[in-house]
Amino acid sequence: MNYSKVSNGPAPVPNNAKDVPTACIICSHNCGLRVDVENNQIADIRPDPSNPVSDGYSCNKAQAISHYVSHKQRVTQPLKRQANGSFVPVSWDQAIGEIAEKLNQIRKTYAPRAIAVAGMGGQGNHSNALGIVPFMHLLGSPLVFSALGQEKTQHALVDRRLFRAKHDSYLPADEHHSPYVILMGSNPLISNRGRNATESYKELVQDPNRQLVVVDPRVTETARKADRHIQAAPATDVFVLMGLVATLVQEDLVNHSSIADQVSGYEAVRQAFADINVADMAARCEVDEDALRATAREFAAAPAACISYDLGVEQIPHSTLVSYLIRVLLLLTGNIGKLGGNVFIHQLGPDMPHVSRMPALLESGIEGIPMFAPIPQFPPAKIPEEILSEHPDRIRALIVDGANPLVSYPDSAAFRKAFDALDLLVVIEPAMSETARVADYVLPAPVGYEKWEFSSFPRVDISAQWRPPVVNGPKEALPEPEIYYRLARAMGILKAAPKNLHLLAGQAHKPAGAAAYLAALSGQAGLRGGNPLTVFGRVGFWLYETLGPKLPNPSLSALWFLAMGMGMTRRKEVLLANPELKPIKNPFALGLKLVESLLEHPEGFRVGKLDVENNFTDFCFQRDGKAQINQPDFLHDIRQVAASSPEAADQEFPLVLNGGMRTGWSANTIVRDPSWRKGKGPHYAMLVSVQEAEVHGLSKGDSVLLESRRGRFEVPIKIDKNTRPGHLNIPNIFNLAYPDSETGELKATGVGINELSDADECDPYTGCPYHKRIRCRISKIEVESDPENLPLVANG
Ligand SMILES: Nc1nc2c(c(=O)[nH]1)N[C@H]1C(S)=C(S)[C@@H](COP(=O)(O)OP(=O)(O)OC[C@H]3O[C@@H](n4cnc5c(=O)[nH]c(N)nc54)[C@H](O)[C@@H]3O)O[C@H]1N2
Ligand SMILES: Nc1nc2c(c(=O)[nH]1)N[C@H]1C(S)=C(S)[C@@H](COP(=O)(O)OP(=O)(O)OC[C@H]3O[C@@H](n4cnc5c(=O)[nH]c(N)nc54)[C@H](O)[C@@H]3O)O[C@H]1N2
Ligand code: SF4
Ligand SMILES: [Mo]
Numbered sequence: 001m002n003y004s005k006v007s008n009g010p011a012p013v014p015n016n017a018k019d020v021p022t023a024c025i026i027c028s029h030n031c032g033l034r035v036d037v038e039n040n041q042i043a044d045i046r047p048d049p050s051n052p053v054s055d056g057y058s059c060n061k062a063q064a065i066s067h068y069v070s071h072k073q074r075v076t077q078p079l080k081r082q083a084n085g086s087f088v089p090v091s092w093d094q095a096i097g098e099i100a101e102k103l104n105q106i107r108k109t110y111a112p113r114a115i116a117v118a119g120m121g122g123q124g125n126h127s128n129a130l131g132i133v134p135f136m137h138l139l140g141s142p143l144v145f146s147a148l149g150q151e152k153t154q155h156a157l158v159d160r161r162l163f164r165a166k167h168d169s170y171l172p173a174d175e176h177h178s179p180y181v182i183l184m185g186s187n188p189l190i191s192n193r194g195r196n197a198t199e200s201y202k203e204l205v206q207d208p209n210r211q212l213v214v215v216d217p218r219v220t221e222t223a224r225k226a227d228r229h230i231q232a233a234p235a236t237d238v239f240v241l242m243g244l245v246a247t248l249v250q251e252d253l254v255n256h257s258s259i260a261d262q263v264s265g266y267e268a269v270r271q272a273f274a275d276i277n278v279a280d281m282a283a284r285c286e287v288d289e290d291a292l293r294a295t296a297r298e299f300a301a302a303p304a305a306c307i308s309y310d311l312g313v314e315q316i317p318h319s320t321l322v323s324y325l326i327r328v329l330l331l332l333t334g335n336i337g338k339l340g341g342n343v344f345i346h347q348l349g350p351d352m353p354h355v356s357r358m359p360a361l362l363e364s365g366i367e368g369i370p371m372f373a374p375i376p377q378f379p380p381a382k383i384p385e386e387i388l389s390e391h392p393d394r395i396r397a398l399i400v401d402g403a404n405p406l407v408s409y410p411d412s413a414a415f416r417k418a419f420d421a422l423d424l425l426v427v428i429e430p431a432m433s434e435t436a437r438v439a440d441y442v443l444p445a446p447v448g449y450e451k452w453e454f455s456s457f458p459r460v461d462i463s464a465q466w467r468p469p470v471v472n473g474p475k476e477a478l479p480e481p482e483i484y485y486r487l488a489r490a491m492g493i494l495k496a497a498p499k500n501l502h503l504l505a506g507q508a509h510k511p512a513g514a515a516a517y518l519a520a521l522s523g524q525a526g527l528r529g530g531n532p533l534t535v536f537g538r539v540g541f542w543l544y545e546t547l548g549p550k551l552p553n554p555s556l557s558a559l560w561f562l563a564m565g566m567g568m569t570r571r572k573e574v575l576l577a578n579p580e581l582k583p584i585k586n587p588f589a590l591g592l593k594l595v596e597s598l599l600e601h602p603e604g605f606r607v608g609k610l611d612v613e614n615n616f617t618d619f620c621f622q623r624d625g626k627a628q629i630n631q632p633d634f635l636h637d638i639r640q641v642a643a644s645s646p647e648a649a650d651q652e653f654p655l656v657l658n659g660g661m662r663t664g665w666s667a668n669t670i671v672r673d674p675s676w677r678k679g680k681g682p683h684y685a686m687l688v689s690v691q692e693a694e695v696h697g698l699s700k701g702d703s704v705l706l707e708s709r710r711g712r713f714e715v716p717i718k719i720d721k722n723t724r725p726g727h728l729n730i731p732n733i734f735n736l737a738y739p740d741s742e743t744g745e746l747k748a749t750g751v752g753i754n755e756l757s758d759a760d761e762c763d764p765y766t767g768c769p770y771h772k773r774i775r776c777r778i779s780k781i782e783v784e785s786d787p788e789n790l791p792l793v794a795n796g
Helices: 060-069 092-109 129-139 153-163 197-206 237-250 256-262 266-274 278-284 289-301 319-332 380-388 412-420 480-491 499-505 511-527 532-546 556-569 571-577 587-600 612-619 632-643 690-695
Strands: 017-023 032-038 041-047 079-081 087-089 115-119 144-146 180-184 211-215 228-230 306-309 369-371 373-378 397-401 424-429 441-444 461-464 605-609 655-661 686-688 703-707 712-719 727-731 737-739 746-748 774-780
Touching (some): 041 060, 092 480, 115 380, 129 373, 153 369, 197 211, 228 289, 237 278, 266 632, 278 289, 461 556, 499 532, 511 587, 556 571, 556 605, 690 712
Parallel strands (some): 144 373, 180 211, 180 306, 397 424
Antiparallel strands (some): 017 032
């Protein structure tokens, strides 16, 4: 059978080209790049000064992108697993037909929510969301498990509660304009978090009028440059923050006028913190009380102050309370929504409604949190128990797209067991990943340089880069939105678009035509029935089907919708960045102008700029316009945490592992070919403190057996004077199996960190895992082993 389709993949690009604009997809900074292409290969890579965000900035890892494109493990055809475990190539029609039939059977026998998606993440390729969101809405399943649910959804949860924030907003620090920066749990000089991090932090530390306070258990590259380093014990940040808030409250350093303007519920917070003993908090995090008090006083006195935060305070116990306390500290000092404080930002797109629907998981009851994408997002840590649940609606089919769960999600043993209990595992991948190797079907996707792509991380300057392909991918690889469109049609959850929409789409490049097209699209999608989410899903795919073929690529249809929406509903922000567009009064014309500019500027275009003066009022949607900081359950937990006795050391597993430190040679699981790493390895050696080395009799070049309650493996060590006693740091260089250059046999070159992490060790509000607090022990290995070929000894 032939299934309905819209496109057979991107139009071919020249095999040889010079100075083509694109972006780096290795981290969320997405630096603009220029590349030369020779014989369909990315041959030369340079930073692009014309990119409006990165402005000519890049780091060493940009050079790795060619290894992400060309390597020995590309998936080039749809593959189906045989009973004996091997794969055979099948046609797209066969794959789509069989998968659709199986999904329908599961949906009809059990429930739509028995079908889930894992992924929708990645650092720079977000076009799969343009297929996943309408597909899941039409299907009626809320279950999307994303990378955000293992690091950042607590912020969206807290902002929803405090500010009634919408799903597309985010509250980062404005380090660039700030005289006083507290940096918690991040090492931007290596991870490049923030904007042009190495340059902006250099400016910050060189300016005698600005101060940097770093909270980090390790003396990191960034901590070394700080005015003050609060070297708290790992995973004790909740006490650091409680000590800071208690100091503000008890010494009455709070900003009463901004509290009157912006905060409701202060009295409850004041009472909760009135009795918290700052000396106790300092003792709990093993820092000097004076350092905590001085930081609180300076923070309150600074003309503006901000808090920048990342994984170090996101993947530890109490990460939701940490997120709440950061906001309390900022609100009590009047530092939200102002230059040099923390400012709300959002992505390119229309002014969105507040998403109130929050479905929950069957077992844990954890709610999905909409963040950036208009769909609830769930924590990957909870996938195993949702598959292994006894409930009839448990997950039975999983589509993995843009993730490598067997490697990057917590508790690999739990995932192996859960995957065995699935009826269907479909992996959409450019590479034969660890997860793809155990799938029932592997569907080939182009890499981010072989298709139209975009990234959507929000910033103060709302910029976007719609990137055309720069090289040609495998002939059979299909962009993700096309795969989901075909599946939805084959399953019968989507009917063909009405004919008149095709006709109207032909006029959508003119303001009146766009207005008529959008009116007909939403009207007709509504007439076909279903709840508002089904209608939304139908709009998404009908846009793809009818407008898509009129654009350089159908994947751009949803982006067209976002840019139109931006022009139509966020005029103030568009004009702040582009005052020359003021004469365009027609909202449809303004939207179309943004579309045109984005297509004309593949190096990136600044679509809007936030009105920082009115940032707080623009982003706080509480009825009284004030942040509601009286959150009884958070305050209850805080009282309990304060009153609890210090955690007794775990006698069996006394050390704390930071299971995933960013290094100059780590890139999540994006680059599989280890040869991109230069210099003397092993690059994945674990850092142990001088004291630990002494206790265990370790010296340079030794390896240890590293064990947690979940698993164990051998790992080479480096003795590191910057690591705290009792703490271990392991790079996020995962053990990706790649063919050996001589024998061709698969060989793993990193460390299986998630053999050690525990799916049950996660935040009770969000399910975010404790990757920075994995309890471990080490023992010296007496027999010398080959550090490039370490056996993995996994439990479970
Ligand atoms: N080079 C490189 N850059 C990357 C990536 C990469 O793979 N390689 N990945 C990208 C991704 S996906 C992300 S999410 C970001 C992450 O970026 P970061 O969060 O900046 O990076 P990490 O090294 O994971 O952790 C940050 C810091 O947390 C500290 N830390 C550990 N435990 C604790 C603790 O209990 N409390 C506190 N306060 N600090 C603690 C560590 O010592 C480390 O300095 O990096 C992005 N950038
Ligand atoms: N122990 C531990 N675990 C961690 C972390 C840690 O520090 N410690 N870090 C966590 C963090 S912060 C993150 S963000 C995650 C990242 O981990 P994941 O969410 O798994 O994401 P990635 O590593 O970016 O990529 C996953 C897969 O996407 C595929 N891919 C690349 N491009 C495309 C594309 O265009 N389309 C499709 N369909 N697939 C593509 C790649 O081949 C790869 O197999 O790991 C998390 N896991
Ligand atoms: S890895 Fe480096 S070059 Fe690539 S986006 Fe991040 S900072 Fe930019
Ligand atoms: Mo991440």
